[in-house]
Amino acid sequence: MTLPLGISFQGAARTVTGSRHLVRFGPRSWLFDCGIYQGHREEADRVNRAFAFAPAELEAVVLSHAHLDHSGNLPTLVRQGFPGAIHLTPATADLARPLLADSAFLMERDLEHVNRRGQAKKQPPRKPLYRPADVLPTLERFETHGYREPWPLAEGVEVEFWDAGHILGSAVTTFEFRSGGRTLRLGMTGDLGRYRRPILRDPDVPAGVDVLVLESTYGDRLHPPEEETVRELQETVTRTLGRGGRLIVPSFAVGRTQELVATLHDLIERRAIPDVPIFVDSPLARVATGVYRQHPECFDAETHDAFVNHGGAPFGFARLRYVSSAEESKALNEREEPCIIIAGSGMCEGGRVLHHLRYGLGEPRNTVLFVGYQAEGTLGRRLRDGAEVVNIFGEPARRLCEVAALDGFSAHADQAEILDWVGRLDPAPRRIFLVHGEVGPAETLAGLLRERVGAEVTIPAPGEEAALWS
Numbered sequence: 001m002t003l004p005l006g007i008s009f010q011g012a013a014r015t016v017t018g019s020r021h022l023v024r025f026g027p028r029s030w031l032f033d034c035g036i037y038q039g040h041r042e043e044a045d046r047v048n049r050a051f052a053f054a055p056a057e058l059e060a061v062v063l064s065h066a067h068l069d070h071s072g073n074l075p076t077l078v079r080q081g082f083p084g085a086i087h088l089t090p091a092t093a094d095l096a097r098p099l100l101a102d103s104a105f106l107m108e109r110d111l112e113h114v115n116r117r118g119q120a121k122k123q124p125p126r127k128p129l130y131r132p133a134d135v136l137p138t139l140e141r142f143e144t145h146g147y148r149e150p151w152p153l154a155e156g157v158e159v160e161f162w163d164a165g166h167i168l169g170s171a172v173t174t175f176e177f178r179s180g181g182r183t184l185r186l187g188m189t190g191d192l193g194r195y196r197r198p199i200l201r202d203p204d205v206p207a208g209v210d211v212l213v214l215e216s217t218y219g220d221r222l223h224p225p226e227e228e229t230v231r232e233l234q235e236t237v238t239r240t241l242g243r244g245g246r247l248i249v250p251s252f253a254v255g256r257t258q259e260l261v262a263t264l265h266d267l268i269e270r271r272a273i274p275d276v277p278i279f280v281d282s283p284l285a286r287v288a289t290g291v292y293r294q295h296p297e298c299f300d301a302e303t304h305d306a307f308v309n310h311g312g313a314p315f316g317f318a319r320l321r322y323v324s325s326a327e328e329s330k331a332l333n334e335r336e337e338p339c340i341i342i343a344g345s346g347m348c349e350g351g352r353v354l355h356h357l358r359y360g361l362g363e364p365r366n367t368v369l370f371v372g373y374q375a376e377g378t379l380g381r382r383l384r385d386g387a388e389v390v391n392i393f394g395e396p397a398r399r400l401c402e403v404a405a406l407d408g409f410s411a412h413a414d415q416a417e418i419l420d421w422v423g424r425l426d427p428a429p430r431r432i433f434l435v436h437g438e439v440g441p442a443e444t445l446a447g448l449l450r451e452r453v454g455a456e457v458t459i460p461a462p463g464e465e466a467a468l469w470s
């Protein structure tokens, strides 16, 4: 008898946030990713607290990578009685520890503000999704597995991680199910990375996937060529430093900061930009950069060679000056010499970058450089859209500095890169489910995949279930 096998898409279905997919095999079930849903406060709170299954009955979680939209709701799951292990790569484990701790800390602090405001309006206090104390029991569940080292998840189920090339430790995962003399291989991309990027290896191609769950964030878009992005970065840095200004880069702590630093380091080595100090003013980015250093096994050949054989700091991490205390951070603003400051948060919604913006926006010599996506409604988006007056810490600030943006630093494969990667799967998957994308990009990609791969392509609705044996 063949056990029933199915998947239900409980998050990141027709959207890019809150990745969560439930795999059922006979009486057992596992969750693939348990990301936090980011959106308007009330809706997000509801989505994040409510699981459409009993966490106590779940056997295990398999995690694709450490980004919070894939890992950030794990403490809620543990709080609600999930008893099992969380399987992940060693580098993902090391990145997830500080990220989850930071997430719990920010949630608590954010809620203090909300409750203080609510108190004035006599509203009942809200409770955080989870607290810092919930993070430790979550971390204790971690069980690590290297790339290309298959392990048995349960009887008749074998799992394997493959390089995804997205951030340190990120994995494409395959599940091989065996029942009643039949075999099915299910591939889950998590977030698919890119080819020829600094530091990490290119996305790996797993063998023989029958059914593929594929991300589609940039299913309708192409990233600018790398040379163009590097040239624009070089020009922006040169222009800013040339007029004696500072470059302020709001940046995400994990992935983006390390790639940007590697690229700046390379430009300095080639004498394409002046050798000025690079300050990293983000405690989380400092920790994350440390984790990158601890995992040379994830590096591409070039970075690995430079790291292991040539002095240990090839991608510019030795060049960085870390800013520890808030006092040091403020003192940075007294500096007269040109410099580069990388600070969180990436969309300017909080963090130390706000101090640098408050001080730096009014100086025409400076540049604020965006290297990541700026969501609607954020301060980063308003600045990127050219606002001349913005509110910082509740006070209006006039912008006289330059604002620039580079789109080429994305850690997600674009349309061509997704098609290229799927095209390398041999044999081609017969069925593809598109997740982690808005409907528009997913539909464009679905059309191209039907045409080129000949697979049956579905864009599942939230909560939709599918049986997997054909």
Ligand SMILES: [Zn+2]
Pocket (backbone or CB within 6 Å): 065, 067, 166, 191
């Ligand atoms: Zn990601």
